[in-house]
Amino acid sequence: MTRPKSGSMNALSMVNPGAAAVDIGSTMHMAAVNPNADGDLVQSFGTFTGDLHAIARWFKTCGDTSVAMESTGVYWIPAYEVLEEHGFRDPRQRPLRQECAGPQNRCERRRLATTPSQLWSTARQLSPGRRCATLRAYLRQRERLIEYCASHIQHMQKALMEMNVQLHHVVTNITGVTGMRIIRAIVSGEPVPDTLAAMRDIRCHASAEKICAALPGTWRDEHIFALEQALALYDFYQTKILDCDRKLLLIAQAHPATHLQNTRRSPAGRVRLYQDVLQPDL
Numbered sequence: 001m002t003r004p005k006s007g008s009m010n011a012l013s014m015v016n017p018g019a020a021a022v023d024i025g026s027t028m029h030m031a032a033v034n035p036n037a038d039g040d041l042v043q044s045f046g047t048f049t050g051d052l053h054a055i056a057r058w059f060k061t062c063g064d065t066s067v068a069m070e071s072t073g074v075y076w077i078p079a080y081e082v083l084e085e086h087g088f089r090d091p092r093q094r095p096l097r098q099e100c101a102g103p104q105n106r107c108e109r110r111r112l113a114t115t116p117s118q119l120w121s122t123a124r125q126l127s128p129g130r131r132c133a134t135l136r137a138y139l140r141q142r143e144r145l146i147e148y149c150a151s152h153i154q155h156m157q158k159a160l161m162e163m164n165v166q167l168h169h170v171v172t173n174i175t176g177v178t179g180m181r182i183i184r185a186i187v188s189g190e191p192v193p194d195t196l197a198a199m200r201d202i203r204c205h206a207s208a209e210k211i212c213a214a215l216p217g218t219w220r221d222e223h224i225f226a227l228e229q230a231l232a233l234y235d236f237y238q239t240k241i242l243d244c245d246r247k248l249l250l251i252a253q254a255h256p257a258t259h260l261q262n263t264r265r266s267p268a269g270r271v272r273l274y275q276d277v278l279q280p281d282l
Contacts, residue, residue: 020064022055024071024079031055037062052079056086064088084130135251142244149237155230156183163224165217170206175234177201182215187228191219 023030029051032042043058045051059067067088069076153175160167160174165186171179181199190196197212204211 016066018063018065019068020059020062020066021068022070022079024069024075026073026075029055029079031058033059033062034064037064047075047078049078049082052082053086055079056083056088059083059088060086131251135248138244138247138251142241142248145237145241145244149234149241152230152234152237156227156234159223159227159230160217162226163217163219166214167211170211170214171204176204178204178211182211183227183231187224187231 017036018034020034021032025047027047029045029047030042031045035041045055065088067083069079071079157168157174160183167179167182168174173179174183178199178201181201182196185196185199193212193215196215197208200206200208200211
């Protein structure tokens with residue numbers, strides 16, 4: 001059965017005569033240059049950093065000034081950064097235009113890539129600047145660390161429940177001042193409920209008597225061991241979150257004050273900043 005043709009290439013109008021194209025893969029990139037260039041119009045490259053610089057040098061040799069990219073996942077990010085470093089304007093990580101999105105087979109896409117200036121659109125896409133990309137990376141890393149830390153809070157609560165120490169019923173948050181004082185004392189070997197209840201912070205809504213009633217439990221060694229390990233992992237992730245906060249503080253201190261003031265005064269500026277920082281990688 002004959003494969004249907006994806007459409008006439010002659011029906012496509014020239015959009016950007018100085019465009020190159022890259023079909024991004026996990027182990028190989030297929031690159032194409034302007035059809036007016038001399039030599040091979042399509043070449044395959046590896047994905048190592050040296051290969052990415054080779055792609056950029058080839059594009060420059062062929063006289064291309066912008067690059068369109070087709071990619072999934074995060075494979076496009078190293079190529080994007082290298083191309084940006086080499087001075088290519090507006091390299092894009094968006095897929096082909098809708099009228100060219102038909103061919104799913106890579107060989108067919110390679111054939112279409114021989115005329116990238118006709119097939120790729122250079123319409124404005126949302127891509128953050130380097131400063132916003134750095135800020136976004138630290139914020140995302142911090143968000144992941146908070147998620148990991150939250151799972152160890154659940155592990156601490158599970159260990160307490162297995163001991164029938166129902167601390168979470170008398171304090172709002174077991175990672176608050178009162179809860180952490182009591183948990184650290186339990187891990188240190190303090191089993192007396194009255195002594196533990198006396199560690200209550202003055203701001204805690206529950207009385208010392210109520211806390212004391214919730215603390216008697218089955219002080220089995222394996223449950224205390226599980227609680228100790230969960231607490232250690234919780235503390236570890238807290239230190240890593242603090243490291244992220246320090247990085248974010250350095251970025252905030254280096255950010256020009258005038259730009260921040262303009263962003264605060266302009267609702268449109270705030271929207272652009274939030275979009276740059278919070279947008280997903282497409």
